[in-house]
Amino acid sequence: MPVICTANPKGGSGKSTSTLILATTLAAKGASVCIIDADPNQNIHDWRHNGTPDTSVQVFGGVKEDDIISVIEEKASEFQFVFVDLEGTASLLVSRAIAFSDFVLIPIQASAMDVRQAAKAIRAIRNEEKVRQRSNPEATIPYRMLLVRGPAAGAPVTRSQKRLEAEIAETGSPLFRTSLAQREAFKVMFESRKTLPELVDAGNLEGALANAEEVAGELIQIIADLEAA
Amino acid sequence: MGFGLDESDDKKPVVTSEALSKFKPRQAPKPVANVIESDVAAAQAGFISREPKPKKAVRPTKPKQEVEQSFQLCMRLPSSTLDQFVAFATKHKLSYPKAMQKLLDGFRG
Numbered sequence: 001m002p003v004i005c006t007a008n009p010k011g012g013s014g015k016s017t018s019t020l021i022l023a024t025t026l027a028a029k030g031a032s033v034c035i036i037d038a039d040p041n042q043n044i045h046d047w048r049h050n051g052t053p054d055t056s057v058q059v060f061g062g063v064k065e066d067d068i069i070s071v072i073e074e075k076a077s078e079f080q081f082v083f084v085d086l087e088g089t090a091s092l093l094v095s096r097a098i099a100f101s102d103f104v105l106i107p108i109q110a111s112a113m114d115v116r117q118a119a120k121a122i123r124a125i126r127n128e129e130k131v132r133q134r135s136n137p138e139a140t141i142p143y144r145m146l147l148v149r150g151p152a153a154g155a156p157v158t159r160s161q162k163r164l165e166a167e168i169a170e171t172g173s174p175l176f177r178t179s180l181a182q183r184e185a186f187k188v189m190f191e192s193r194k195t196l197p198e199l200v201d202a203g204n205l206e207g208a209l210a211n212a213e214e215v216a217g218e219l220i221q222i223i224a225d226l227e228a229a
Numbered sequence: 230m231g232f233g234l235d236e237s238d239d240k241k242p243v244v245t246s247e248a249l250s251k252f253k254p255r256q257a258p259k260p261v262a263n264v265i266e267s268d269v270a271a272a273q274a275g276f277i278s279r280e281p282k283p284k285k286a287v288r289p290t291k292p293k294q295e296v297e298q299s300f301q302l303c304m305r306l307p308s309s310t311l312d313q314f315v316a317f318a319t320k321h322k323l324s325y326p327k328a329m330q331k332l333l334d335g336f337r338g
Contacts, residue, residue, distance in 0.1 A: 002252065029244045031252070065280050069264065076255040091279040095271030100259065120275060127270035131263070178242065210241075217242030224248060 002102035002223050003072055003082045007124075010117035011088030014107040014148035016043045017186055018215075019085040022105075024195045025216040026081055027057045033081045036071055037061040038093055043190060044085050051193020065093045072100050090120060099128040103223055104143035107180075110150060110161035115168065118145055122173060142226050146215070147179035152207060155181075176222075178215045183208045299326075 004022075006015040019035060027033040037045040037059055045061030047053065058079075063071050068084075075082045084101065086094045098104055098121075106121050108114040125141050132139035145168065151157055168175060180186070184203030185196055192199065196209055271277075306314070318328035 026244060026249065029249055030246055031249045032254075065278060073255075073258050076259070078254055080249070080252045080254060087279075089279055090274070090276045092268060092271060092277060093280070095274070095276035096264070096267065099264075099267045099271075102259075124271055124274040124276050127274050128267055131266045131270045134266070213244055214241050217244045220244055220248050221242055224251060227251075 002227075003076050003084065003100065004103045004105055004219070004223075005084035005086055005097045005101040006105045006107060007086050007094055007098055007121045008106050008108060008114065008118050009088060009090040009094070009120050010114055013088065013109060013114050013117070014146075014180070015039070015088065016041075016085050017190070018105060018107045018146060018148055018180060019083045020044055020047065020189060021180065021186060021196070021212045022216050022219060023057050023081070023083045024053075024055050024189075025212045026220075027055050028195070028197065029216075031081055032056070032079045033083065034058040034060065034075050034079045035083045035085060036063055036068075036075060037085050038063045038068060038097060039085050039087045041087075047190055047193045053193055053195045054198055055195050063093075065091070065096065068093055068096050069100050072097065090124070094121075095124050095128065098125055098141065099131070101141065103226065104141060105219070106143055106145045107148045108145050109148055110158065110164050112164065115164055118173075119171075142222075144174045144176050144222060146176040149182040150179045152181040152183065152204075153211070176215065176218055178211075178218045180215055181207075181211050183211065185209075 006019045008015060016039060023033045023035050033056070035044050035048075035057060037043070042061050045059050048057070048059035049061075060071065060075065072082065072084065084097045086097055104121070104125055106118045108118045122143065125143050129139065129141045132141065147161075150161065185199055185205050185208035188194075188199055188202040189196060196205065196212060199205055202208070314325075314328065317323075317332070318325055321328065321331065323331060
């Protein structure tokens with residue numbers, strides 16, 4: 001516990017980046033963490049198995065619609081945190097992972113396309129929730145949207161982002177208070193197949209580490225609050 | 230910063246060992262929804278199977294029987310012979326070519 005899946009039917013919305021940053025940050029703090037790489041691109045699986053990152057995070061790839069549920073169940077009994085990185089499509093594999101997760105993280109960039117596709121993920125979550133509630137009226141599938149590739153702390157916020165913030169606020173969809181900024185280090189992590197602390201010459205590394213910890217801290221707080229509730 | 234981050238809020242979230250220690254691996258499988266119902270609900274939101282389906286086994290087809298070459302036969306017959314032949318074919322529910330074959334087989338046998 002918990003199983004956290006990252007979902008947004010739009011490709012390139014930052015699912016793999018968010019997953020990797022959060023998982024490695026929690027592992028660096030001593031948590032036992034695994035990532036189920038259910039994205040056919042297998043970017044995280046490649047990062048772990050074709051590189052030598054200094055991390056305890058274990059990565060399992062190659063899952064399909066038929067085995068995603070059993071893999072989630074198996075890993076949830078072994079690790080404190082199970083992240084599921086999903087493909088950028090509206091597929092059965094994605095919906096099954098959502099149905100069997102404790103928390104859904106929906107990364108979005110400040111673009112109307114990302115937000116529209118995020119709405120699709122939210123519809124799927126609500127439908128799955130209704131199914132769960134047939135056996136347990138109290139059951140929910142909590143979720144939050146997370147802004148990724150946004151401006152760094154202190155940088156000016158674009159007008160389009162402000163408009164989207166207002167639109168999202170109107171819908172009442174829950175958002176992370178923190179966001180993952182557009183940072184060179186987050187890209188270099190994948191290129192060099194290393195963890196953030198191992199990187200050199202990757203822009204403002206201190207800023208990236210602080211940002212990663214902020215978002216991971218909020219994630220932990222959200223899940224702890226959900227469990228307490 | 231946007232998306233609800235209040236710049237005046239200086240209490241930034243951090244990950245502490247104490248907070249992490251509260252999370253344990255699952256002791257028992259999560260009570261979950263019926264997968265079929267779940268898939269139906271997902272389909273209503275546009276989430277459908279995207280994986281290639283295994284190809285159906287192809288039933289082997291029967292090899293085509295070789296058909297003997299055929300020719301047109303055109304001849305004049307006495308009316309009584311023609312009536313007799315047609316009556317024979319009708320009685321045995323045979324086409325004319327098969328009726329002729331049957332008669333030939335009988336003659337040979």
